[in-house]
Amino acid sequence: MMRPAALLLALALAAPAFAQAGPEARRSYEAQASYPVEALSGVLGELHFLAFRCQGEDAQDWRATMLELLELEAPTRGPYRERLIEAFNDGFRYHERRGTRCGAEAEIERRRLAMQGRALSETLRREYID
Template identity: 45%
Template sequence: MFAQPARAQDFLQNLFGWGQQHSAPRVIERAPQQGKAKPKKKNAAKTPPGGKQQAQPNGAAQQPAAEGPPPPYEPQLLRLSEILGALSYLRDLCGSEDGEDWRAKMSSLLEAEAKTGQRRLKLTGAFNRGFRGYETTYRSCTPNARLAISRYLDEGGRIAHDIAYRYGNS
């Protein structure tokens, strides 16, 4: 039915470059700019006169630093995670038996992009949404399920290529 086998091994090659050797990132040294003062941090902790920090009321512990803003490619990563979830379910359903490979790719994506925190929860939720969406709809492999697999492989490949091309290290 399909002219090419599914590219489960190559799907995220653009993002992670599996099988390719990468050099260390380039270090760019910048000359100090003269005449410009460094901006002061607005939320810097100030030490009161006498050099001692005051205890926080009610023994409240300091909260960990908030995560930075999401990268500009966050929507694409969320869509890619959802596609990985759908492929994990559909490929097993249709007999490819490589659902674990798609889960492993999602684990690699999480390790590279969101080791902890809110981003990890968002990406994992997108994967689960993609998986469960097809799990509730398809109980056996149908021509439509195969078509969805083909389309998701193409879309996922385009997204991975786009992220690597636009935001990847050169």
Template identity: 30%
Template structure:
């Protein structure tokens, strides 16, 4: 070991600086060595970033608190409560039937396949207005009816034609029931 080197480890060398006469006296000075990471053993690679991680861990909570000039949180405006209409359940079932019939008519390439989707759009426009929650509920029912048959029927079969006819009849019954009981 060199006479001026006291300790050499982890890429840091402690040296005693030489005075003019060449004597090594005085305080120790830390000198960084350039160490390539290839020559380091894995343990050293773990210990070198530890001081940086410790500083980040200490600085994290103070940074999370924010400065003094942060504005106070504003009160969130809650959406208006959902309007409950006495025929919502029947309307949701009608939307589900419309979704099923739309899928089956499109699958069997029957005339007027899009008329069921358009009918659902008219139902949404007339019944929900600005009530977003009711609109989402009815749209979900339509999609549920569509997907229910999409998971079962991939081809137009006689059973699909019978199911479409039954669902059309159920939809007509629901529409008549809703309008006669709750209509103006």
């Protein structure tokens, strides 16, 4: 179950990327719609790959955000924590396999992810705060 404080922290940390949403959404996490925290983990993994690839190995902000999300949502080992980690890793590997390039292509992907993140944030807000 999502803790409201954890949700707010995750959304606050991810807000800069989510604010850049654009209409380029192609790939979605609709299959994970009933598990929005897992879907958000996947978005964070994709953002981490793009930052890592385009900004270098020191770009660890999205990974750090994921670690904070894990600490708040699944602080102990267990199936839920493993699912969140797997979703993050799947997001990272998606772009690794795809070979997303820096520049315009990465910017399009960041905007797509921002739109997905915004939608997931809204879903979580409605579900747990409203």
